[in-house]
Amino acid sequence: MTTTTSPTKPGPADVQAQLAAFGAFEKDGARRFPAWVTELRRTGIARFAALGFPTPRLEDWKYTNVAPISQLPFKPAVKPSLVALTATDVARFAFAGLGGSRLVFVNGHFTPKLSTISKLSRGVKLGSLAAAMDSDSDLVKQHLGRYASANDQAFRALNVAFFADGALIYVPKGVVVEEPVHLLFIGSADEDGTAAHPRNLIVAEAGSQIKVIESYVSVGSAAGFTNAVTEIAVGEGANVEHCKFQNERPDAFHIATIQSSLARDSRFTSHSISVGAQIARHDINTVMTGEGVECVLNGLYVASDSQLVDHHMIVDHAQPRCASHEFFHGILGGASRGVFNGKIFVRPGAQQTDAKQTNRNLLLTDDATVDTKPQLEIFADDVKCTHGATVGRLDEDAIFYLRSRGIAHNAARRMLTQAFASNILARIGIEPVRKQLDEFLQSRLGAEIRAVEG
Amino acid sequence: MSDSDKTIEQFVQSDYKYGFTTDVETDTAPPGLSEDIIRLISRKKNEPEFMLEWRLKAYRHWLTMEEPKWSNVHYPPIDYQSIVYYAAPKSRKPGPKSLADVDPAILEMYRKLGISLQEQERLAGVAVDAIMDSVSVGTTLKGQLAEKGIIFCSFTEAVHEHPELIRKWLGSVVPYTDNYFAALNAAVFSDGSFCYIPKGVRCPVELSTYFRINAINTGQFERTLIVAEEGAYVNYLEGCTAPMRDENQLHAAVVELVALDNAQIKYSTVQNWYPGDKDGKGGIYNFVTKRGKCAGVNSKISWTQVETGSAITWKYPSCILLGDNSIGEFYSVALTNNCQQADTGTKMIHIGKNTRSTIVSKGISAGRGNNSYRGLVKVSKGATNARNFSQCDSLLIGDKCGAHTFPYIEVHNKTATVEHEASTSKVGEDQIFYLNQRGLSTQDAVSMIVNGFSKEVFKQLPMEFAVEAQKLLGVSLEGSVG
C-alpha cells in the first residue's frame, strides 16, 4: 500500500476513500457548521480511520458482510439535492389519514417546500437539525452525540463525520404533542454510491409525550446508501412511541442506529418494520438510566430475493425495577438472509429487572436462511429474564384446520403468514400507520407466497 | 443485605473435600514443551512411528496458532514452558497387568475418592479405567468384556495392541488442527481410554474412567476415543478430581466419539476438579474438546455433564449429526461458586436428514461465580426436517454472581424447526421461607431447590452417578450454616 501524506494513519483503500471524501466535505459542505460541530466531525472521521469498515471477523458483524457497501464509489450527499421533487411525488409516501407535521428530507437534507408543519404547542421545536445548530446551539450541543457512541461502531463514526442534516424534535416538560410527527427520508440517487447520513435528535423532557414515525423510501435511478443515526432522550415520566419503516429500493443499502436513553419512570415503545434494501442493518440500543422504566421494542422484517436484514439489539438494564419486552418476527423468502442478535444486559444492582425477548422466524423457501442469537448477560440475582428464539415453518395443524374448513392450501398459508406479521403490526399505536403497513404487508406477503407456490 | 442473603452468603462458602495428595513416586519429564519433549513422551510410551509423526505434526501446527480469546473467561497468561507435560506414577513393574500390580497407595487414593476398583469390579459391575496424572493405572473387568469382543483399555495399550483401530479413528472427529487446546493435546497427550464396541454388541456394563491430577505443576492431557460399530451400544462414565494446589493446573483433554449405523453412545461426566480457594487461588483450568460424530443412520450420541469443579471450565461437548435420522443430546449442570468461571455449552451440527437434537443446560451461579452457556445449533442446507429444542436455565444465588447465555442459531433449511428458550431466576426468598415453614433449614432448602432445578439433567445419569452428583452439588454449595 502506498503511503499518503494524510495526517491520519493510512488504512485500506475503502477507508482511504472515506478520508478523501471527508477532506472534500470539510472544504466544501461542512463550512457552514459551527466550530464545535467541525470538531465533532473530526473525532468521527478519526474514529472511523481507526476502526475501518467492520468485517465478519467481528462478532457483531459475523453474519453481515458489508463489503458491498465499503466498495461503493462513495459520494456523500454534501449539498441539498437539485432533483426537483414535487408535492405529488411525495404524496404516495404519506400515511393516509395521518394528520400532524411531516418533515421531508431528500438525501438527508431538510426540504421545506415539501414539508408541512402544523401548529405546535408552546416551546415545541420541530425542524432541521442543521438549522438548529445555529438557532438552538446550546440545546443541540447538550444532546447531540451524547447517547449514540461513535467509538465502537464504524458506521456511527462515519455518520458523525458526514451528517449534513436531519430532524430535531424537542418537547418541553409536561407538553403532550397530540398529533404524530412524520419524518420522511427520501433517497434520490441518480448515481450509485450516493450516500446520505441523516442525523436525528429527539428530546422529550420530563412528563412529555410524542409519537414519531421515521420512514425511508427511494426515488431516482440508482442505488443509494443511507447511514442514519437517531438519538432519543426520554425524560422522567415521559412517553415516546417511535415507529420506523424502512422501505428503500431492493438494491439500496441501509445502515442505521436508533439509540435511546430512558430516564426514571419513562415509557418507550419502538417499532422497526424493515422490508427494503439489499443490506439493511438496524442497531437498536436502549439504556435505562433510571428506575421504573417500561420499554417495548417490536420488530418485523420481511425479505426476499437476495436481501439481507439484520437487527442488532442491546437492551441495557442499568437501573433496578425496569421492564423491557422485545418481540421480533422475521419472514424470509427467496434467497434472503435474516439476522437477529438480541443482547440483554442486567447490570450489577439492577434488581427486579423484568426482561423478555422473543424472536420468531419463518423460512418460506429452500434458499432463505436465518441466524439468530439471543443473549442474556446478567449480573443481578433478583431478576426475571427470559428469551426465546424459534425458526420454523407454518404450523401444519393450523394449515390443516383451515383447509378442513374449506380454505385452499395457498390461501391458508397466506393467511397464517399474514397473521404472523400482523401479530407485530398490531402493537403499533398510531392507527393510520398500523393500518397502512398492515395493508402493505398483506399484499407483499401475498406476493411472496404466490412466488413460493409457483 | 437482608438476613436471608447473609445466610445464603455463608452457605455458599464451600470447602473442597477431595483435596488430599497421594505420596506416589512419579516419573516426571522436565518442564517445557519442545519437539524433544514430544519425542521423549513418545519414547517413554514406546509408541510406533505413526504416533510420533502425528504428535509432531500437531505440535508444529500448534506453534502457528493463537490461544482463543472469545470465551467469557478471564485468567492470567499461561506459561506453556513451565508446565510438566509428562508425569507417570512409577509403578513397581513396567505396565500394570492387573489390579494386583497397581501401587497400593494409588488404590488407597481411589478408595478415598469412593471408587474402590476392586469393589467396583466385584460388586457394581462397572469397568473402571483410572487415569492419574495422565497415565492409566489399571482397567478392571477386562476379561468379561473381551469375551464380547469389546476393547476397553488405556490409550497406550490400544496403540500397541490395536494400532490399526487407532490409526483409523484417532483425530477423525477432533483433528489436531481443530483448536489450540486440541492441538496441544494431540502433541503431548500421555494416556487416556480407548473403547471399541464391535458390531451388534451391547456393552453389558457401564464403562467408567476416573481421572485424577496428582503431581505438582503438571498438566493433564488425556485422550479418550470411543468407537461404536453398527448397532453397538455403550454407556460410558467419567469422573474427575484433583488435589488442592496453590498453582493453577492445566487440563486439556480431548474426547472423540464415533457412532456408526444404529449405534448409541451415552457419555456422562461428573467433573469435580479442584476449583481453587475462596479467593480464586489455585484450581484447574479445564479446557476440553469433546465431540461426537453420529456417522451412521439412526445413530445417537448423548452427552450428560455435571460440572462443579475447576477454576475455569471451557468445554462444548458437541454432536455432528451426519447420518440421517441421527440424534444428538446434551444435558448439562454447571455450578460456579466463589471465583469459578464456566463457559460451557454444546454444538449441534445438523447435516443428515431428519436429524434431531435436544439441549438442556442448567447453570447455577453462586458467590462471585460466572456461568456462561454458549451453544450453536446449525441446520445445514441438506438437513431436511431437522429439529432442535434447547432449554437454558440459569439460577442465581446471591447478588455478586453472573449468568450469561450466548446461543447461536443458524438455519439454512426451511423445513427445520428450532426452538430455544432461556430463563434466569434466583433462589427465591419465598421458596426458602416455604421450605423453612415446613421445617427445613435454609441450607437444606437451598440444596433442595438447586437439586430440583437440576432434576432434568440428573435424570439422564445412571442411579449411582445421579446420587453422587446430587451430593456434589450439596457439597459445592455447603457452608457454615448453624
Add this chain to the structure above:
Amino acid sequence: MALLEIRNLCAGIAGKQILKGINLSINTGEVHAIMGPNGSGKSTLSQVLAGRKTFEVTSGEVIYNGLNLLELEPEERAHEGIFLAFQYPVEIPGVNNTYFLKAAYNEVRKHRGEPEVDAMDFLALVKEKMKLLHIQQDLMNRPLNEGFSGGEKKRNEIFQMAVLDPKLAILDETDSGLDIDALRDVADGVNKLRRPDNAALVITHYQRLLNYIVPDFVHVLLNGCIVKSGGKELALELEEKGYDWLAGQPRV
C-alpha cells in the same frame, strides 16, 4: 394456659405499620376465625406468626406453648408444630412432592428425638392420609406445586398439614379461588384433623368457608386491630352487613 397468646402485637414493613396491637388467645381444641376486608392485615398476621423476616415486629409478644415464638427461626416454629397453609403456595420446580414432604416430616421427628422414618413407612403414612383427604396419587409424584391448579395447590397444603400433624394450623385464605367442590373437600380435610389437642386459626375474607369449618370464635380485623370478637353468628352478621358498620368501633 393458652396454646397461643398474642399480646399487643405491632408489626409492619418498611416503616409502614400494618398490625397495630393485636391481642388474641387460642386454646387447644378451639378453631378461631379471623375475618376482615383486604388490606386489614390478615395475611401479615399469619406471616408474622410463621416467622417471615419481611415483616418487622415493632412491639408486643407471642407466647406459643410456653415458648417466646418471635425468637424462633421459621423452621424451628415448624418443628414446634406451627403449620401455615399459604395463601399463595410457592412453586419449587423439580422437587418431588413426596420427597419434599418426607424431608420435612423427618425434620420434625428429628427435633422430637424420634428416629427418621424410611421410605416404606413414610409411603404407608402418605397413602393413609391421601385416602382420608381424597388426594390423587399423581399429585404426589409431581414437582412441588409446579403447574398445579389453584385448587390442587390448596389441597396440597391441607394434605401436607395432615401428614405433618401440627399443633397449631394457620390457614391463610385457604378458600380464595376455590370452587364449591374444592372448598368442601378442603374444609372436610380440616374438620377431619380437628382434635382436642390441636387448634386452628382460619383467616378468610368470606363467610362461606365458615359454613364448612365451624369456628368457636370469630374475630374481625380492621386496619390492623381486632375490632370485634364473637361466636360463629358474628360471621353471618358480617356476611349480611359487610364491614363498614364496624369502622367506628373501638378496639377490643
